[in-house]
Amino acid sequence: MSNDKTNKIGVYVCHCGTNISHTVDVAKVRDWAAEGLGSEGVVIARDYKFMCSSPGQELIEQDIKELGLDRVVVAACSPHLHELTFRNASKRAGLNPYLTELASIREQVSWVHTDKEAATEKAKAVVTGAVERVIENEPLEELKVAIHPDTLVVGGGIAGIQAALEIANAGKKVWLVEREASIGGHMAQFDKTFPTLDCAACILTPRMFEAGNHPNIELMTWSEVTNVAGYVGNFSVTIKKKPRYLKEELCTGCRICIEKCPTKVVDQGYEAGIGYRKAIYTSSAQAVPKYPVIDTENCNFFQKGTCKVCEKSCPTEAIDYEQKEEFLTVDVGNIILATGYDLFDARKVSNYGYGRLPNVFTSIEFERMCNAAGPTSGDIVLRDGKTTPKTVGIIHCVGSRDRNYNNYCSNICCMQSLKFAHLVKERTGDTVYDFYIDMRTPMKAYDEFYQRVLEEGTLFVRGKVAQVTDAARKASEEGKLMVQVEDTLIGKQRRIPVDMVILSIGMEPRHDAKETGKLFGIGCSANGWFTEKHAKLDPISTMTEGIFIAGTATGPKDIPTSVAQGSAAAARVLNMIMRGEVTLEPIKASVYQGQCSGCRICNSLCPFNAITFLEDRKVSEINPALCQGCGTCVAACPAGAISGTGFSNDQILAQIDGLLMDVTLADA
Amino acid sequence: MSKPKFAMYWSGSCGGCEIAVINIHEKILDVDANFDIAFWPVAMDAKVKDVEALEDEEILLCLWNGSIRNEENEHMAHLMRKKSKLLVSFGSCATEGCIPGLGNLFPVAELIDTAYTTLTTDNPDNIRPQTVTQVPEGEITIPAMKDRVHTLAQVVDVDYFMPGCPPESHQIAAVIDLVIEVLQGKAELPPKGAVIGAGHSTVCEECPRQRNLKAIKAFRRIQDVAPLDPELCILEQGVPCNGPATRSGCKARCPSVGAQCIGCYGPAEGVVDYGARLITAFASVIDSKDPEEIEQILDGIPDPAGQFYRFNLADSLFQAGAPAFKKNEV
Ligand SMILES: Cc1cc2nc3c(=O)[nH]c(=O)nc-3n(C[C@H](O)[C@H](O)[C@H](O)COP(=O)(O)OP(=O)(O)OC[C@H]3O[C@@H](n4cnc5c(N)ncnc54)[C@H](O)[C@@H]3O)c2cc1C
Numbered sequence: 001m002s003n004d005k006t007n008k009i010g011v012y013v014c015h016c017g018t019n020i021s022h023t024v025d026v027a028k029v030r031d032w033a034a035e036g037l038g039s040e041g042v043v044i045a046r047d048y049k050f051m052c053s054s055p056g057q058e059l060i061e062q063d064i065k066e067l068g069l070d071r072v073v074v075a076a077c078s079p080h081l082h083e084l085t086f087r088n089a090s091k092r093a094g095l096n097p098y099l100t101e102l103a104s105i106r107e108q109v110s111w112v113h114t115d116k117e118a119a120t121e122k123a124k125a126v127v128t129g130a131v132e133r134v135i136e137n138e139p140l141e142e143l144k145v146a147i148h149p150d151t152l153v154v155g156g157g158i159a160g161i162q163a164a165l166e167i168a169n170a171g172k173k174v175w176l177v178e179r180e181a182s183i184g185g186h187m188a189q190f191d192k193t194f195p196t197l198d199c200a201a202c203i204l205t206p207r208m209f210e211a212g213n214h215p216n217i218e219l220m221t222w223s224e225v226t227n228v229a230g231y232v233g234n235f236s237v238t239i240k241k242k243p244r245y246l247k248e249e250l251c252t253g254c255r256i257c258i259e260k261c262p263t264k265v266v267d268q269g270y271e272a273g274i275g276y277r278k279a280i281y282t283s284s285a286q287a288v289p290k291y292p293v294i295d296t297e298n299c300n301f302f303q304k305g306t307c308k309v310c311e312k313s314c315p316t317e318a319i320d321y322e323q324k325e326e327f328l329t330v331d332v333g334n335i336i337l338a339t340g341y342d343l344f345d346a347r348k349v350s351n352y353g354y355g356r357l358p359n360v361f362t363s364i365e366f367e368r369m370c371n372a373a374g375p376t377s378g379d380i381v382l383r384d385g386k387t388t389p390k391t392v393g394i395i396h397c398v399g400s401r402d403r404n405y406n407n408y409c410s411n412i413c414c415m416q417s418l419k420f421a422h423l424v425k426e427r428t429g430d431t432v433y434d435f436y437i438d439m440r441t442p443m444k445a446y447d448e449f450y451q452r453v454l455e456e457g458t459l460f461v462r463g464k465v466a467q468v469t470d471a472a473r474k475a476s477e478e479g480k481l482m483v484q485v486e487d488t489l490i491g492k493q494r495r496i497p498v499d500m501v502i503l504s505i506g507m508e509p510r511h512d513a514k515e516t517g518k519l520f521g522i523g524c525s526a527n528g529w530f531t532e533k534h535a536k537l538d539p540i541s542t543m544t545e546g547i548f549i550a551g552t553a554t555g556p557k558d559i560p561t562s563v564a565q566g567s568a569a570a571a572r573v574l575n576m577i578m579r580g581e582v583t584l585e586p587i588k589a590s591v592y593q594g595q596c597s598g599c600r601i602c603n604s605l606c607p608f609n610a611i612t613f614l615e616d617r618k619v620s621e622i623n624p625a626l627c628q629g630c631g632t633c634v635a636a637c638p639a640g641a642i643s644g645t646g647f648s649n650d651q652i653l654a655q656i657d658g659l660l661m662d663v664t665l666a667d668a
Numbered sequence: 669m670s671k672p673k674f675a676m677y678w679s680g681s682c683g684g685c686e687i688a689v690i691n692i693h694e695k696i697l698d699v700d701a702n703f704d705i706a707f708w709p710v711a712m713d714a715k716v717k718d719v720e721a722l723e724d725e726e727i728l729l730c731l732w733n734g735s736i737r738n739e740e741n742e743h744m745a746h747l748m749r750k751k752s753k754l755l756v757s758f759g760s761c762a763t764e765g766c767i768p769g770l771g772n773l774f775p776v777a778e779l780i781d782t783a784y785t786t787l788t789t790d791n792p793d794n795i796r797p798q799t800v801t802q803v804p805e806g807e808i809t810i811p812a813m814k815d816r817v818h819t820l821a822q823v824v825d826v827d828y829f830m831p832g833c834p835p836e837s838h839q840i841a842a843v844i845d846l847v848i849e850v851l852q853g854k855a856e857l858p859p860k861g862a863v864i865g866a867g868h869s870t871v872c873e874e875c876p877r878q879r880n881l882k883a884i885k886a887f888r889r890i891q892d893v894a895p896l897d898p899e900l901c902i903l904e905q906g907v908p909c910n911g912p913a914t915r916s917g918c919k920a921r922c923p924s925v926g927a928q929c930i931g932c933y934g935p936a937e938g939v940v941d942y943g944a945r946l947i948t949a950f951a952s953v954i955d956s957k958d959p960e961e962i963e964q965i966l967d968g969i970p971d972p973a974g975q976f977y978r979f980n981l982a983d984s985l986f987q988a989g990a991p992a993f994k995k996n997e998v
């Protein structure tokens with residue numbers, strides 16, 4: 001393993017405060033590098049308290065300049081954290097950044113061991129591996145590619161709308177893809193919004209309208225993304241446009257078809273199951289775009305072959321039963337995912353009786369009920385549609401903060417419960433019980449809202465409700481829903497009779513979040529929410545460059561935060577567009593064609609579609625602009641014809657040799 | 669002027685390599701015309717002491733076939749190395765360990781036990797071979813088995829490698845032609861350590877079958893696929909064909925006649941571990957994302973060691989890297 005290339009290698013061992021030096025004898029590692037690895041070309045070895053600080057980085061820069069170092073190894077934290085830092089330091093001193101390696105002696109040594117002596121030996125081995133590897137490193141040049149100025153926004157809830165408008169208003173084109181027939185998301189279902197109680201429609205509809213009519217926004221509703229190829233700056237996205245069975249260019253949105261359609265169905269979507277819609281419908285009169293869709297599963301014509309009332313009634317002959325789905329491929333530079341959340345299925349908490357006890361409602365049902373444009377025109381009534389309740393119980397944390405369901409807090413339910421308490425009081429003057437575990441009202445003007453609801457006379461009971469039942473124990477309980485709860489403030493079990501129960505159900509990741517994540521090449525947390533690049537410092541980026549996330553798709557949050565994230569993601573995208581080009585890591589795979597037998601094993605493996613088979617020459621080829629250096633094909637090629645820069649066989653085998661080298665022998 | 673000396677020696681092997689050399693037909697006369705055959709136990713009588721009497725490097729070309737299975741093999745390897753200018757690791761046993769190398773899956777004692785107790789073995793006294801035996805005439809010895817099979821290059825420095833089980837006759841003839849041309853000053857020797865008498869890519873390159881995108885739903889033994897499509901890639905038909913990872917040079921003999929490649933030409937250029945390469949390659953084209961189904965598909969390869977390491981086990985990464993071996997054992 002002697003180094004016949006006569007390199008000049010500098011080794012820098014970091015204490016990381018005491019993070020490393022507490023468990024690793026840093027001086028010993030330094031001495032090993034200086035003495036034990038001198039034959040490998042190490043000409044200088046130093047240790048320093050914080051290598052990543054400016055003086056630390058300057059040490060490296062100075063040595064490169066003064067000692068003429070041509071390779072650098074920094075033994076410190078994980079490459080995830082500071083590889084770029086040290087590569088940049090080398091670059092500033094005129095050394096190709098890819099001739100600098102980071103040896104992780106924190107994450108892989110000091111943090112995972114307690115025996116100082118053994119940890120020091122291991123740190124020496126890790127450093128030796130890095131030295132052997134860096135000898136095999138080749139200087140690499142970064143690739144620059146232009147960024148396509150268009151952006152794809154997936155999901156037209158408030159977060160997606162906000163992001164799309166920000167970008168469009170800056171003069172850049174946006175493709176806004178929404179799965180449902182209208183944009184608006186959950187917010188479009190609400191009546192009032194906490195904490196200011198402005199009407200959801202009043203603040204949302206103008207935004208929806210603006211997004212629907214913006215010259216820079218190409219709105220594609222009733223559509224879904226089916227394929228994503230390419231990489232940051234140059235994505236190629238296939239969008240499936242589902243058939244509406246109506247020619248949009250002819251439809252004027254007059255709604256006559258909806259009026260005439262003879263088929264009424266329970267609307268499980270927008271109306272949350274408490275209202276009806278027709279077989280040809282829009283979510284609401286405010287829907288954007290205004291075009292209806294035909295629900296083929298309930299349409300007489302599609303099911304029985306007769307009817308065609310909509311076709312006959314349409315004054316512009318817009319109905320088209322023959323319409324087929326269409327696929328469209330668009331090029332974009334960046335993508336924002338704002339796909340939102342699903343709601344917890346209240347049926348799972350069977351002791352609360354939802355689905356069994358008619359007067360137990362979910363929060364989203366109640367939102368629709370309160371809405372002036374909803375099925376009850378805003379009247380708060382029992383399931384019979386006419387009786388006004390006298391007493392209402394609101395239960396927090398249904399499905400949230402509960403190990404049996406979701407262990408996390410859904411963030412908005414406390415405020416949403418308080419909002420309901422206020423609305424019930426305001427409209428019916430009823431007695432309202434609010435059953436909470438902890439009251440969480442930390443955002444701006446939230447706690448003030450809580451105080452207001454307290455003053456309005458809502459009765460707060462602190463305790464987790466055990467059961468909601470209609471089984472009466474005595475005559476006075478007949479016809480009531482009994483809420484069984486331990487009131488932890490007075491330390492007593494209580495049985496409280498109410499007429500109506502509202503369950504504040506929690507937020508959940510979209511049922512298909514995992515597949516969506518996979519489609520766009522991003523990850524999900526254990527709970528299923530999209531994972532941020534950095535939970536604190538980069539909450540709207542993902543590990544995949546060019547893919548951003550915003551709104552509740554990353555976890556439960558309220559409208560202001562969703563909007564702020566939409567804007568933040570847009571700012572990021574605009575930043576990318578303004579830069580005009582991205583620098584791509586030069587870590588790429590390539591096929592050595594002399595060795596390629598054209599077996600085609602690699603051909604269908606590349607997640608970025610970078611590999612093509614050249615029929616004429618019977619060999620495979622990799623497009624370096626598409627290759628992301630994931631290494632899949634390198635591992636798969638049985639002929640060893642594919643090699644990855646930065647991870648060549650020579651580098652990896654040298655590193656293994658280094659790791660296995662006897663580091664105690666030379667120490668003595 | 670006396671002719672340069674030629675030698676061929678066999679150690680742990682089946683003898684097929686010798687046959688392959690003879691199989692070059694009249695070309696063998698060129699060998700005789702250009703070389704003085706100093707030592708070739710299969711073909712002519714000569715004793716080890718005759719070799720020992722030679723000057724170092726007096727033999728110009730020594731073809732060594734066979735693995736290093738016992739101490740005598742190892743001793744002879746050192747001797748032939750010393751006496752030869754060019755030592756060629758000839759055939760799969762010498763180069764990769766080949767079938768004898770599969771013995772490395774078991775401890776030596778177990779191998780011997782099995783060999784002396786099979787159903788067809790007539791061994792009423794249940795005897796085992798002894799390295800030292802006393803007989804009335806005195807003490808006789810046989811070489812002890814080494815605890816594992818080594819390749820020639822794991823034991824001595826090797827100049828060239830010639831893969832194949834056995835090497836194809838046309839390749840042997842070509843190599844002999846080359847050496848003669850070098851002797852006549854008409855050609856140059858390849859760089860030391862080179863693989864000679866073989867191609868650089870894999871069997872697929874020489875295979876005439878049609879290749880498409882691969883998506884394998886089941887692995888089957890070749891006799892269970894009836895009839896095998898004569899035009900289509902064998903692997904695509906679900907028969908685990910080792911062609912994609914095996915060095916070219918045989919003119920794709922087996923796949924051309926409807927049998928899967930079993931890998932006798934060893935790893936292609938640049939492949940560090942033959943079996944690992946094949947495993948990742950096969951795994952890559954399994955058409956399923958369901959772990960249980962994948963298990964089922966993999967069950968279609970009942971003997972993974974035989975499938976992936978039939979020829980290469982002694983030279984695989986499993987056997988510890990060559991450098992570590994050299995430091996610790998020789
Ligand atoms: C009952 C209730 C009351 C609430 N009240 C308030 C309140 O008063 N004040 C407040 O601040 N917050 C409130 N919230 C929270 C609020 O709903 C959210 O903060 C906000 O709606 C999140 O918006 P979003 O755009 O992230 O997600 P969503 O509103 O869920 O929008 C996501 C959009 O993406 C679309 N989509 C999903 N997947 C895909 C896909 N694969 N392709 C294309 N499109 C897709 C969906 O159809 C949807 O239109 C309340 C929540 C609930 C449950």
Ligand code: SF4
Nearest residue numbers: 596597599600602637
């Ligand atoms: S897997 Fe390797 S040998 Fe086969 S086609 Fe791809 S690059 Fe060529």
Ligand code: SF4
Nearest residue numbers: 589606627628631633
């Ligand atoms: S390394 Fe191979 S599989 Fe991965 S992106 Fe590059 S070409 Fe595709």
